[in-house]
Amino acid sequence: MTQPPPPMPPHQPPRTPQIWDTDINQRSSAPPGFGPPPPVFGGGDTGGGGSGGNGGSGRVRRKALLIVLALALIAGLGAGGWLLWGRTGEKPGPQAKPTAPARVDTRLDWLVRNPDKDKDAEANGTPKKPVTWFAHGNAIRTRARDITAYDVRKGTERWSIPLPGVLCAAARKPDGDTVAVLYSKTSKTGDDCNSLMAVDLGSGRKKWDAPLPLNNPLNTDYGDPQILMFRGKVKVMGSSESATFAADDGRVLDHPKLRVSDNCMEHRASTDGKTLLSVLGCSLGDGRAFVQRIDPETGKEVWTWKVPDGLEVRGVPSVDPVVVSVSRRDRSDEITDLISISPEGRTRAxxxxxxxxxxxxxxxxxxxxxLSSQGQETADHTQENRIIAIDLANGEKRWESKAGGNRVSTPLGFVGDRPLVYQIAQSGEGGKLVTLDPRDGAAAVIKRMPAESAEEERNVAFMGQVYFEDDRLFIFGEPGNRNEHLALSFA
Structure with a gap:
């Protein structure tokens, strides 16, 4: 986590006041976009020259020295190493033992048949975006009417918990071993999401079940709900109401009518486990919205950032540093911009x-x-896209990369500081996992999936979700699909 900024020096010029009422369409200059590509990173080749001479007092000493060197060289080669003198003649420092290279080629470890392949979609519930958790050697997956755990090594079912209704939403990250899901008891389509259930991921048992409290008797649910778990609490937020529950027993800890003045309610929240961001929207027709950074210890506001007029917050890709995704009001069906926010709560780019x-x-x-760019069709009728790196300080493009292949690539996370990217399988060629050099986007393949399962891999990965955990690749299909298999794993 980034450390808080140091105190401002005594003679620092005053900060520019926050612009509270700025319409994005009335900016005096266009927002920063993708600039020209930066200079190529990298340094020149390095090398050394020179030779060392050694004298001797006679033919015998020279012959003895040659014998010793030859024996040492043979011993070094026999041990799998080299003599480590530099060209300058300096003695080497301590050397790390060589490690075996990681295996790049993988095998298809297991498949899970799709239990919904031949089921009626309406009877099984309207498909919602599923969530997957990894805990206790299991990959645990939400489905329309149950939560099921699969052994990560075998793919066999460990346990399954039926839901009392149709799944509406689930917390993306558990709190310890506790996770919460929202469901509808009465609707087959996933509407009227007014019941909350907590599950223990270790035992695979239900912990508690509770109805959502409602301030307005005309409300049937919270409207477009989201669940967030944070430090022993479960927050359920929607467009009309919000509430906070105790994660251990489901007690209602907070059910506010108002979050701040003028009918502003908490609609969404996001956390990395250390920092909490809250997104607030105000009364219908008002159009004002805010993002607040909250002190997790005290629950008090650290700063408040006003969303520029004409924009609506759609998500929070990053909490530290703060990045929000927004839609323009006239194009609410798509995310149109990212906005980076400084540690002091001010717009950066x-x-x-x-x-x-x-x-x-x-x-x-x-x-x-x-970011991944939109896919484009190539001359041989396949799809390809690029990974784009953008500077959050000024909004300028740093580089773009095909990630080492002409195929569709999706960022998954990071291996160290290197972006981790999944490249979907093509006809006759399995998918790949690659990492990118953060300086210039140069790609290095770390996992290659087998060609024999390429077709099934592609079918499941298309519109599905991909995870890389403990050196294994997991692919789960989109709910409601009619593929033969629900999930695959490669090791």
Whole structure:
């Protein structure tokens, strides 16, 4: 986590006041977009020269020295190493033992048949975006009417918990071993989501079940709900109401009518486990919205950032540094921009995504956001796209990369500081996992899936979700699909 900024020196010029009422369409200059590519990173080759001489007092000493060197060289080669003298003749320092290279080629470890393949979609519930958790050696997956755990090594079912209704939403991250899901008892289509259930991921048992409290008797649910778990609490937020529950027993801890003045309610929240961001929207027709950073210890506001007029917050790709995704009001069906926010709660850069990046797959590390561009058809009728790196300080493009292959690539996360990218399988060729050099986007393959399962891999990965955990690749299909298999794993 980034450390808080140091105190401002005594003679620092006053900060520019926050612009509270700025319409994005009335900016005096266009927001920063993708600039020209930066200079190529990298340094020149290095090398050394010179030779060392050694004298001797006679032919015998020279012959003895040659014998000793030859024996040492043979011993070094026999041990799998080399003599480690530099060209300058200096003695070497301590050397790390060589490690075996990681295996790049993988095998298809297991498949899980799709239990919904031949079921009626309406009877099984309207498909919702599923959530997957990894805990206790299991990959645990939500489905329309149950939560099921699969052994990560075998793919066999460990346990399954039926839901008392149709799934509406689930917390993306558990709190310890506790996770909460929202469901509808009365609707087959996933509407009227007014019941909350907590599950223990270790035992695979239900912990508690509770109805959502309602301030307005005319409400049937909270409207477009989201669940967030944070430090022993479960927050359920929607467009009309919100409530906070105790994660251990489901007690209602908070059910506010108002969050701040003028009918502003908490609609969404996001956390990395250390920092909490809250998104607030105000009364219908008002149009005002805010993002607040909250002190997790005290629950008090650290700063408040007003969303520029004409924009609506759609998500929070990163909490530290703060990055929010937004839609323009006249194009609410798509995410149109990313906005980076400073540690003091001020706008840094507005990054336009139109025709370029895809905010749904955005990952952030340091001062860079990595996006996948829209796919384009190639001459041989396959799809390809690029990974784009953008500077969060000024919104300028740092580089773009095909990630080492002409195929569709999706950012998954990071291996160290290197972005991790999944490249979907093509006809006769399995998918790949590659990492990218954060300086210039140069790709290195770390996992290659087998060609024999390429077709099934592609079918499941298309519109599905991909995870890389404990050196294994997991692919889960989209709910409601009619593929033969629900999930695959490669090791």
């Amino acid at each position: 507005i990054i336009s995504l139109t025709g370029n990046g895809n905010a749904f797959d955005a990952i952030v590390r340091g001062d860079t956001v990595y």
